[in-house]
Amino acid sequence: MLEVPDPVEYDDAIVFKPTDELGYLWYFPRTATEINVGLGFQMTEDPMQLVETLKQDITTRSEFKNATVKDKLGASLPTRRPYDSAVADGFLAVGDAAGHVNPTTGGGIPGAAKSAHWAASHAVDAITEGDVSESRLWEYNSDVMTSFGKRFAAVDLYNLWGTARNVDELVEIVSAVPGQQLADALSKGTSSMSLKLKLKTLVDTFGHWDALYELYKVSRRATEITQIYDAYPESSSAFEEWRIDRDELMEEFYELTGATRKYWSSPKTQTVSEIGPLSH
Numbered sequence: 001m002l003e004v005p006d007p008v009e010y011d012d013a014i015v016f017k018p019t020d021e022l023g024y025l026w027y028f029p030r031t032a033t034e035i036n037v038g039l040g041f042q043m044t045e046d047p048m049q050l051v052e053t054l055k056q057d058i059t060t061r062s063e064f065k066n067a068t069v070k071d072k073l074g075a076s077l078p079t080r081r082p083y084d085s086a087v088a089d090g091f092l093a094v095g096d097a098a099g100h101v102n103p104t105t106g107g108g109i110p111g112a113a114k115s116a117h118w119a120a121s122h123a124v125d126a127i128t129e130g131d132v133s134e135s136r137l138w139e140y141n142s143d144v145m146t147s148f149g150k151r152f153a154a155v156d157l158y159n160l161w162g163t164a165r166n167v168d169e170l171v172e173i174v175s176a177v178p179g180q181q182l183a184d185a186l187s188k189g190t191s192s193m194s195l196k197l198k199l200k201t202l203v204d205t206f207g208h209w210d211a212l213y214e215l216y217k218v219s220r221r222a223t224e225i226t227q228i229y230d231a232y233p234e235s236s237s238a239f240e241e242w243r244i245d246r247d248e249l250m251e252e253f254y255e256l257t258g259a260t261r262k263y264w265s266s267p268k269t270q271t272v273s274e275i276g277p278l279s280h
């Protein structure tokens with residue numbers, strides 16, 4: 001948190017800048033003189049000097065010349081799709097603990113708030129009925145997966161695609177793609193464009209059509225994966241089958257993009273209850 005002596009001009013905006021390793025740097029004004037400044041990178045990529053990179057950017061900006069550092073914080077976040085199940089006997093996971101974070105932005109507050117609300121509601125019902133088994137709590141998984149869970153699984157594909165490409169090229173594409181469509185793709189997992197806008201985008205992205213065509217194919221997979229998550233099983237008995245469908249789509253996706261594998265599918269996966277008590 002930086003405090004600046006004079007109000008910044010962008011007090012009603014959020015500012016993002018790309019950094020190496022598919023990370024980003026941000027300036028979020030809380031007020032016109034109190035700015036949340038930060039930087040994130042993906043821990044699957046080569047490590048970055050976070051503080052140095054941030055310092056370098058801050059020193060290029062005149063509004064921060066006489067700024068005072070008010071507070072500092074750092075933490076890690078799960079930038080991945082949600083865990084396939086967040087319940088076990090007598091157990092519900094919410095928020096970061098369940099991977100309820102947008103994998104492209106690291107935004108985890110909405111997922112934490114929504115999942116906590118649903119989890120609390122299911123917990124109250126389960127306790128009232130005297131059944132806190134995994135199968136009784138399973139509906140909570142469906143709540144998550146058929147809402148933001150499917151969107152996060154979809155945007156995760158863009159994240160994976162991005163790690164397979166060069167940052168400069170991504171910046172050029174991102175700068176040419178209309179803002180609203182890009183925001184939709186990154187938050188909802190899908191977006192649409194009018195013909196006129198498509199043509200304009202084609203002109204603006206000249207030189208990147210191969211990448212754009214691949215991106216188009218990624219967007220098709222993103223739509224398909226949301227459909228798979230919409231069909232998340234209503235009980236744990238169909239869980240394995242569902243995972244096989246999803247993993248098949250992921251295999252196609254890795255083949256299509258050449259992206260580094262982020263998840264491994266196992267022939268037989270286990271729910272937490274099947275694994276039994278965890279030991280230290």
Ligand SMILES: Cc1cc2nc3c(=O)[nH]c(=O)nc-3n(C[C@H](O)[C@H](O)[C@H](O)COP(=O)(O)OP(=O)(O)OC[C@H]3O[C@@H](n4cnc5c(N)ncnc54)[C@H](O)[C@@H]3O)c2cc1C
Nearest residue numbers: 038073074075076094095096097101106107108109110112
């Ligand atoms: C630098 C940074 C910037 C971010 N910016 C944004 C943003 O702009 N927008 C956004 O949407 N998200 C942002 N996030 C992500 C967001 O903060 C998290 O996704 C969100 O807070 C997760 O909420 P949570 O309740 O799951 O976990 P947390 O907020 O981490 O809460 C977990 C709590 O459990 C406590 N705890 C841990 N262990 C124990 C224990 N054994 N016993 C008792 N208590 C325990 C912790 O102290 C903590 O208070 C940011 C994260 C970071 C690190």
